[in-house]
Structure formats: C-alpha cells, structure tokens
Amino acid sequence: MKKLSFFMASSLLALVLVACGGSDEAEQNGENESASSDGDKTIRAGIGLNQDHPQYQGLLKFAEIVEEETDGSIQVDTYHSGQLGDDRSMTEALQLGNQEVTIPSTAPIANFVSEFSVFDIPFLFPSEEVADEVLQGEVAQGLLEELEEADLVGLAYWENGFRDLSNSERPVETIEDFDGLSIRTMENDLHIEAFQALGANPTPMAFTELFTALQQGTVDGQENPYATIYLENFYEVQDYVSDTHHVYSPFVFLMSKQFYDGLTDEEQQIVRNAAEEAGEYQIELNREANAEYLDSLQEEGVEFSEISDEDRQEMVDAVQPVIEDFKDNIGADVVDGIMEAVEAAQE
Numbered sequence: 001m002k003k004l005s006f007f008m009a010s011s012l013l014a015l016v017l018v019a020c021g022g023s024d025e026a027e028q029n030g031e032n033e034s035a036s037s038d039g040d041k042t043i044r045a046g047i048g049l050n051q052d053h054p055q056y057q058g059l060l061k062f063a064e065i066v067e068e069e070t071d072g073s074i075q076v077d078t079y080h081s082g083q084l085g086d087d088r089s090m091t092e093a094l095q096l097g098n099q100e101v102t103i104p105s106t107a108p109i110a111n112f113v114s115e116f117s118v119f120d121i122p123f124l125f126p127s128e129e130v131a132d133e134v135l136q137g138e139v140a141q142g143l144l145e146e147l148e149e150a151d152l153v154g155l156a157y158w159e160n161g162f163r164d165l166s167n168s169e170r171p172v173e174t175i176e177d178f179d180g181l182s183i184r185t186m187e188n189d190l191h192i193e194a195f196q197a198l199g200a201n202p203t204p205m206a207f208t209e210l211f212t213a214l215q216q217g218t219v220d221g222q223e224n225p226y227a228t229i230y231l232e233n234f235y236e237v238q239d240y241v242s243d244t245h246h247v248y249s250p251f252v253f254l255m256s257k258q259f260y261d262g263l264t265d266e267e268q269q270i271v272r273n274a275a276e277e278a279g280e281y282q283i284e285l286n287r288e289a290n291a292e293y294l295d296s297l298q299e300e301g302v303e304f305s306e307i308s309d310e311d312r313q314e315m316v317d318a319v320q321p322v323i324e325d326f327k328d329n330i331g332a333d334v335v336d337g338i339m340e341a342v343e344a345a346q347e
C-alpha cells in the first residue's frame with residue numbers, strides 16, 4: 001500500500017508541476033503553457049536521469065542553442081530526475097500536448113511504436129562505432145518517422161550506451177550466475193523474456209522507482225550503463241557489476257507532434273538542428289563518462305567481474321529463441337534491415 005501511495009503522490013506531484021509550469025521561473029514569467037500571449041513559446045523538457053548525467057548536460061545544450069537561435073522566442077524549461085514523471089507518463093504527456101520534450105531509452109518507446117524493440121535485441125551492436133553508423137542509416141531513421149503515427153516527433157538519436165548488470169547478491173561471470181536473481185528491467189517485453197532466458201527473475205519497473213527498489217531489496221539487481229550506475233549512486237545499494245554489455249540503448253529525443261506542428265518552418269529546423277547538435281555533444285560526454293565510471297564504481301567498493309568470450313557466447317546462444325519469438329512482433333523487415341545494416345557497418 002505504501003508503494004502505491006508513494007506512486008500516487010509522485011504522480012500527483014508530477015501533474016501539479018506540469019499544470020503549474022513546474023518551475024519558479026515559469027511561474028515568474030507566467031509561462032504555464034507552451035505558448036504565451038505574445039507568441040513566444042515554452043518547451044517543457046523532462047528526463048528521468050539526474051542533473052549530473054550527460055543526458056541532462058545534453059538537454060541544457062539543446063536549450064542554449066534553441067534560445068540563442070530564436071532570440072529567446074522559444075524558451076526551454078528543463079526538468080531532470082523524473083520531476084515530470086517516468087518515461088511512459090512523460091511520453092503520454094507529449095502525445096496529449098501537456099509536455100513538449102522527453103528523451104527516453106528506446107525500450108519504453110516500444111510500448112508506443114513496437115518496431116523500436118529492435119534496439120532491445122540482445123548483443124545486436126558489437127561496438128559504439130557500428131551503432132553510430134546503423135542509427136544514421138535508412139532503417140533507423142525511418143523508425144523515427146514512424147513515431148509521427150503516435151503523435152510524437154523523433155528529432156534525433158542520443159546515447160544511453162551499453163547496458164551492464166549490477167546486483168547485490170553475487171558476482172555474475174557465467175550464465176549459471178543469473179539463476180534466481182531478481183533483476184529490474186525496463187518496461188519492455190523483449191527485455192523481460194531475454195532475462196528469463198538467462199535464468200533470472202525479471203521485474204519490469206519505471207526508472208523513477210529503481211533506486212528505492214534496490215535499497216529495499218525488492219529486486220537484487222538492475223542493468224544500465226556504468227555512467228548511470230555511478231551517477232545515480234546505485235553503488236550505495238549494489239555490490240557487484242559485470243561487463244555483460246548485453247544491449248546498446250539509444251535514447252530518442254522526442255517532441256510532441258502537436259507542439260512541433262505549431263512551429264514555423266524556421267523554428268522546426270532550429271529545434272531539429274539543436275537536437276542533432278546537442279546529441280553529438282551528449283554522445284561525446286556519455287562515452288567519456290562510461291569509460292571513466294567503471295573505475296569510480298570499483299573505488300566505491302563495487303566488485304567488477306569480466307565476462308569471458310566463451311561465457312558471453314553462452315548468453316548469446318540462450319537468448320536467440322527470444323529474438324525469433326519477437327521477430328514478427330517487431331516486424332521481420334525491420335529486424336532484417338537493422339541486422340543487414342549491422343553487417344554492412346562491420347565490412
């Protein structure tokens with residue numbers, strides 16, 4: 001009951017924040033909506049990660065570019081740490097026109113456009129370089145266009161990064177070590193079935209609830225890039241980390257289609273260019289962070305386990321049936337197209 005009351009309270013707070021424009025700054029300027037009487041517009045941009053994460057630094061860069069390029073006629077109010085809600089509720093707010101921008105991982109987006117689950121195929125991308133090339137390619141860019149069917153505009157791919165397992169129970173070095181571990185996953189059916197195939201007990205959960213669940217022992221572990229594990233202080237409640245690198249997560253810079261369609265052609269080009277330029281900046285910061293923070297996690301006492309190629313291959317083999325199960329749900333043309341792009345990027 002306590003969790004439900006916490007959840008209801010946080011949802012109510014989020015609704016109040018959005019309804020009242022959220023920030024003191026918005027209240028001072030009377031900007032409680034996305035458009036003010038003098039034609040100026042406000043973008044309410046919310047993410048789930050905290051102010052230290054490269055995702056928020058990228059969002060600040062987006063705000064800086066847009067406000068400069070529009071001479072302030074479009075203002076960007078930024079919110080981090082789930083202040084406006086979780087990925088699902090913020091994406092729904094974009095569809096309803098109650099918020100203008102959010103930047104979730106592709107996994108929760110699959111609940112709105114199922115083709116995005118293609119990026120949750122375990123061990124799909126062998127490297128960041130291959131991911132970069134595939135995400136700029138025809139199939140991935142075409143998926144961004146699919147978002148318009150869901151009243152969303154996908155302006156650019158940003159980077160969450162390679163996801164790695166952390167837990168509070170034991171070192172995980174082989175597929176047998178997953179047995180019985182209660183692992184929080186993103187709210188995405190492919191992720192859930194993949195961790196079942198590895199022998200774990202998956203629990204789908206919004207990111208905003210994750211730290212408390214780890215702290216209370218509701219789940220034993222979770223999986224996210226090192227930068228998230230460190231910057232969200234998960235090392236305070238997790239003792240082990242493994243370089244499973246089981247999924248490469250893109251972020252998608254989402255804008256409300258209602259808001260985007262209300263922009264002039266010039267404004268649309270400005271926000272598109274800003275999302276792309278800020279994305280390049282965010283990806284650079286993100287890679288530096290993910291390279292740096294594994295050491296930081298070990299300095300905080302987290303025990304690191306390296307997965308051997310042989311053990312990783314066992315994990316790859318174990319999840320193949322799941323990929324086949326989801327191929328039709330995602331769309332065989334999308335799966336085949338992305339896999340061909342991955343092959344081509346390695347030639």
Ligand code: KDG
Nearest residue numbers: 047048049087104105186207
């Ligand atoms: O701001 C994005 C986060 O809310 C979320 O997408 C991060 O990868 C994530 C997770 O595990 O939920």
